[in-house]
Amino acid sequence: MKLIVGIIKPFKLDDVKEALKGAGIHGLTVSDAQGFGRQRGHTEVYRGAEYTIDFVPKVRIEVLSEDSDVERTVNLIIETARTGKIGDGKVWVVPVDSVYRIRTGEAGTDAL
């Protein structure tokens, strides 16, 4: 099993969510995130004083996936979240030792 983590542009969340739902994924966790990559931050001006805002608002999505579904899911996220401009974000995949469903106590792929 793998955990697929994506950092995407906030306005792309709906597109990504619909695409993943259409592809039949089991579940999705989203949270607000801030950070910077190559895009860096931006500047804001308050009463003539310029401030550099280092962290850009992003959305973090997390999907637990069976190994066989990983490539398809990652490609789907990349295709739907892409604008081609700087700041589109990243997707990475990390191994997961075990997963449990709290309600039933099921473990492994049954818990997905």
Add this chain to the structure above:
Amino acid sequence: MGGVIAATKFDTGDTAWVLISAGLVMFMTPGLALFYGGMVRTKNVLSMLMQNFFALGIVSIIWAVVGYSFAFGGKGWFIGNFDFALMKDVSTRFPHGFDLSIPPQLFSGYQMMFAVITPALITGAVADRMRFKAWVWFIGLWAVIVYSPVAHWVFSPDGWLFKRGALDFAGGAVVHINAGIAALAAVLVIGRRKGWPQHPMPPHSLPLTLIGTGILWFGWFGFNAGSALSGNAVAVQALMNTHLAAAAGMCAWLIVEKVRMGHATTLGAASGAVAGLVAITPCAGFIGTMSSIYVGAIAGAVCMFAVSWKLKFKYDDALDVVGVHLVGGLIGTLLVGVFADVSINAAGRDGLLHGGGLHLLGEQALAAVVVMAFSFVVTFAILKVLDRLLSGGVRVDLEEEEVGLDVTEHSETAYAYDRV
């Protein structure tokens, strides 16, 4: 004046207008709280609201006890006396030199609202780092030792600046120069916020600031047009001037901001309107309608530059009380000497552009300088003494500053959205 005044002498129209104006000016203090509250960081918004809101509490009581009497009692040139202390005779007798068509107590109540908002203006400078206890002591002392004498000099016909011929329709010197220079003294005593200016401290809610600006603008009609103390043509002139100066201030600020910085900002719109309102305050009932547009525009443009001075000279006037209120107040107070016109108000004088020469301008400059010197020195002294006497001093410690004053000073949190 003096003696008992028969109720039949009052004009109901005048009385109604000044009653409403007192309410309008009262409403400016919560408006100011929102104006400032939106500009501080999330962790300090309640402390900012509270410092302003509580001015309505403590200063009102002090005004009834001695404040009014020190500002308007007796016939002295420097300060009032105890004649009206504890509201004695306030409902039956006008201060010396006043002959109004409204009940005498209404004059006291109307002036009370000015005494409340003036020290509240200073909160913006010391935002994010002053102990509430220290603020309470400070504002109480300041209202009596600084505000009342300055109000006496300028507003009382016995006051020495009034007698010399200085004109201040609604408080350009008494309110804005006074509070603005006090704000500078206060930040010099209390020091910079931790991390300023290296770390950004952007406003946490500009919508609050815009709501506050709207309330201030609305209340300012009572502040300026109410200062006619009558529902007459001078009040109408003051209302028109007030509105147009705010409009011109906003336009001018945004034009300069767009050219200098590339964007017209909401905070710029709010700041420009307030700068225009500040500058028109001393002029409101003394100048013509078109002149008010010039006053507002000059204030909006100049204050846009003035708010950057703190970065150059490294004084942490957090919310630009100096850049907007001191500078705006100075502009307005001096421009009275340029634009004043006796055909607008027979109780005024002619300024430079209306054949009055430089005389009035000189008196305006003198009043401005004297108020600045007095307020700066006394404010500085009050805070230095309080810093010695109060346990912990006037400033919170660094850890409290880091956590935020809402929690450390008031044990509350403004926004409890998170469920974790």
